[in-house]
Each structure stands twice: as structure tokens, then as C-alpha cells.
Amino acid sequence: QVQEFLAKQDFPPMKNTRILQAARGEIPDKLPIWIMRQAGRYLPEFQALRKEHSFFKICQTPKLACEATLLPIRRYDLDAAIIFSDILVIPQALGMEVLMVPEKGPVFTSPLTLETYNTLTWENAVNRLSYVGDAIRLTRHQLEGRVPLLGFSAAPWTLMVYMIEGGSPKAAMHARKWLYAEEATTIDFLQKLADVIVDYLVMQVKSGAQMLQLFESCAEFLNVEMYEKLMAPMLKKIREGVRDKLLQENVEPVPMVFFGKGGSHLVDIPIKAGFDVISIDWITDPRSIRSRHSNVTLQGNLDPCAMYCKKEELVVHIKKMYEKFGFKNYIVNLGHGIHLDTPTESVATFVETVHSFM
Ligand code: CP3
Numbered sequence: 001q002v003q004e005f006l007a008k009q010d011f012p013p014m015k016n017t018r019i020l021q022a023a024r025g026e027i028p029d030k031l032p033i034w035i036m037r038q039a040g041r042y043l044p045e046f047q048a049l050r051k052e053h054s055f056f057k058i059c060q061t062p063k064l065a066c067e068a069t070l071l072p073i074r075r076y077d078l079d080a081a082i083i084f085s086d087i088l089v090i091p092q093a094l095g096m097e098v099l100m101v102p103e104k105g106p107v108f109t110s111p112l113t114l115e116t117y118n119t120l121t122w123e124n125a126v127n128r129l130s131y132v133g134d135a136i137r138l139t140r141h142q143l144e145g146r147v148p149l150l151g152f153s154a155a156p157w158t159l160m161v162y163m164i165e166g167g168s169p170k171a172a173m174h175a176r177k178w179l180y181a182e183e184a185t186t187i188d189f190l191q192k193l194a195d196v197i198v199d200y201l202v203m204q205v206k207s208g209a210q211m212l213q214l215f216e217s218c219a220e221f222l223n224v225e226m227y228e229k230l231m232a233p234m235l236k237k238i239r240e241g242v243r244d245k246l247l248q249e250n251v252e253p254v255p256m257v258f259f260g261k262g263g264s265h266l267v268d269i270p271i272k273a274g275f276d277v278i279s280i281d282w283i284t285d286p287r288s289i290r291s292r293h294s295n296v297t298l299q300g301n302l303d304p305c306a307m308y309c310k311k312e313e314l315v316v317h318i319k320k321m322y323e324k325f326g327f328k329n330y331i332v333n334l335g336h337g338i339h340l341d342t343p344t345e346s347v348a349t350f351v352e353t354v355h356s357f358m
Contacts, residue, residue, distance in 0.1 A: 002063050005141045006134055011208060012145040019080045019148055022331050023211060023255035023277050023297050031322065031330060033354045034080035034150070035347065036259075037337035038072040042344065045071045055100035056092075059085050065135035066142055073146060075344075076351045080147050080211070083136050083204075087154035087215055090196060091163050093128040095121040104167075111166030111174075117185060122192055126199040133207035140208035151209030153200055155216040155258075156193040156234045157227075160186075162218075172221040179226060186230065194234045198241035205246055205254055213257040213279065214238065216270075220262020227266045235273035243274075257299060261336055264288070271296055282306075282335030286325045298325055301335035307346040314346060318353045 018028035041047055049058065049068060058064040068084035088098045088106050097109040110116065132151075140149055154162075162168075164175040178186050201212050214235075222231070235258070243253040258270035259279035267278055271293055278296055280286060282303035289298060306317045322332065332354045338347070 011140045014145045032079035033332040041340040042342040062135040062138045066139040082150040093125045108166040112163040136207040148210040150211045151204030152213040156190045158218045194237045202245045216260040219260035239274040297329040299331040304334045307342045
């Protein structure tokens, strides 16, 4: 049955496109909402799936990745699905070994050094990620047009940090050292990563992804000068490269979201690079961006820890949040990924409160 779905070309017609409307600056009938890491461990169904399969086994098996993607959609009235995968599948495709260690998160068995830099396998890297395309195609069929399906990748800087630090970074000291002490290697590295990211995102859209999010989860480690100098050209290369390659292949380009964790100091850079939606963390005040860029759609930004308060208080936090954003050009989300022990009732309250507003 999986093979049959993978071979099929036409996807079921869409019944809900609120998120795409908001990304394009149109006004949907209700505020759209999705949640970063919505398919994660706070869901008992996901924990059951994880008991049977390792994290990367789920990512690599289209049927399992599709199943994980659909879990939150079955439970909640969300307006988007995001394909179940991880940003670290790119380093794996470049030949690095990454393990998902319980309680610890991702661990690289051999973090990247100047000595091992030349062993990365850039050739045909995206071909080794074809399982993500298969998972996307299968999921588009299984979603039956209920909501759009999002694809994603990390930005070059975030990948560089994870690969050099060998896991979740504290201050990204080793990666930052490369930026200053090894500029030529750094630029070569960032450009090669950007090229892989472009091909990977184009592949996701050709497989059925309807919107793309670029995760810059390590934005907080760089000042504006360094980000502008080294990363602005990469963001432009990715935004324009994805659009141009899709147009060349007669595929309609899709909206692109930039999420910068700790990135409020540099939001002008992805906006200038042409990203359609800017996703902000819970520290950032949306009004500080709206006042300078009235036409950009914003996404965010409830503090994931607000999900731990009592229902009535949570509703107040949610209402305060959308008063700050306004109702036009807005996609509701958390300010970062949902935590693993979040009460599932809070997620229901979040979605219902947002949808009951208009
Ligand atoms: O539902 C979704 O949002 C889709 C799937 C998704 C995952 N990771 C699944 C996941 C997405 C979009 C990501 C992105 C991701 N992965 C980012 C960018 C977003 C961010 O948080 O800033 C980053 C930095 C990673 C790397 C990563 N993967 C970390 C740091 C961790 C550990 C997190 C933790 O809470 O322990 C992961 C593991 C991971 N990725 C899990 C899931 C469901 C949990 C792993 C498990 O089941 O053991």
C-alpha cells in the first residue's frame, strides 16, 4: 500500500489552507495555529511509537515518519502538519554518526574538526535523504487534504554549530572560534551547507511540502556584524536558490519561514533576504518588528512554559499574545519547541482558544 501511494502523483484537494493564506498576507477565516515539535514526546501515542523504534529509524522509515506526523493532527484541530524528521539528518547524509541519547539529546560520535573536515561526503548528499521525500509524498496522501504539510531544514550556521560542538551547544565556543580563526574554511563550509540545503528543500517541495521552515536555532550565539557578514549571503542564497530552482523545474514556489531562536537582534536580515514569514521566540516583542516591517507575516511566540499554567491563566496569556501581534499577517505558534512533559490538555486549550477568537 505504501508503494502504491508513493507512485501516485496527484494529491488530494486541500480543505484547509489558512496557514498558506496567512503566509501570503491574505486573511483566513480563523487564526492559523501549529506547534513546533507538535509530534514530540509530550504525546503518549508518540511515546508508544518510540518504545518500538529508535528516533532515527522513525525518521528513515516513510510509513513510521508519516504515522508520527499524523498523530497530533488526529488529536487536535491544528492548521498544519510538519513532516517528522530532524535537522541532523543532513550531517548524517554527510557521513557523520549522530545518536539520539535519552535524557541527553543528540550526540555526534566524532564532532567535526579541521582534521576531519575533508572527509565529509558532499557528493550526492541529497540522494541519501530521499527517504524524507518519500515520507512527505506518503503523508500528503494520508493527510487527505486536511491541512498543509510543512518541510524544514536547519540554516547553515545551526548545522555548523551542531556538527562542530557535537550536540546541543552551550555557547558554541568551538564553532565561533572557527568563524574568527578559520575564515576560509568557514566560508567554504557555509557555502557547501547552503548548497545542500537548497537541493534538500527543493526536493521536499517537489515531493509535496507546501511551506518550508528554516530553523536558525543557534542565532543567539552571533552578533549582528558577524551574522550580517557571514550568514546574510547564505540566507539570500537559500531563499533565492529554492525559488529559482523550483521555477526552472516548473514547480510553484512555496512560502518560506525563518525561525531564529534568540534572534531578535537580527530579524532584519532574513526579512531582507526575502523570507515570507518570521517566526519569533517568546523573548521578542512582535510590535518591535511590526513597526518596521508592516507587511511581513509573523509567527509565534507563546513561552512553551506558559503551557504549564492553569487553564484560565493560559487563556489570558494567549489573548495577550495576539493583542500584540494583531490579527493580520499572523500564524500562532509557540516561541520554541513544545517541552516533553507539557500537559496534553494545555495543547487542546491553546488550539481551541485561538480558533474561538474569530
Ligand atoms: O513535530 C515537529 O516539529 C517535527 C519534527 C522535528 C523534530 N526536531 C523532532 C524531534 C523538528 C522540526 C525538529 C527540529 C530540530 N531538531 C531543531 C530545530 C528546532 C529547535 O528546537 O531549535 C533542533 C535544534 C533539533 C536537534 C534536536 N533533535 C534536539 C536538540 C533534540 C533533543 C530535544 C529534546 O527535547 O530532548 C532532538 C530530538 C527530537 N527531535 C525529538 C523529536 C520528536 C525527541 C527525540 C526522542 O524521541 O527521543
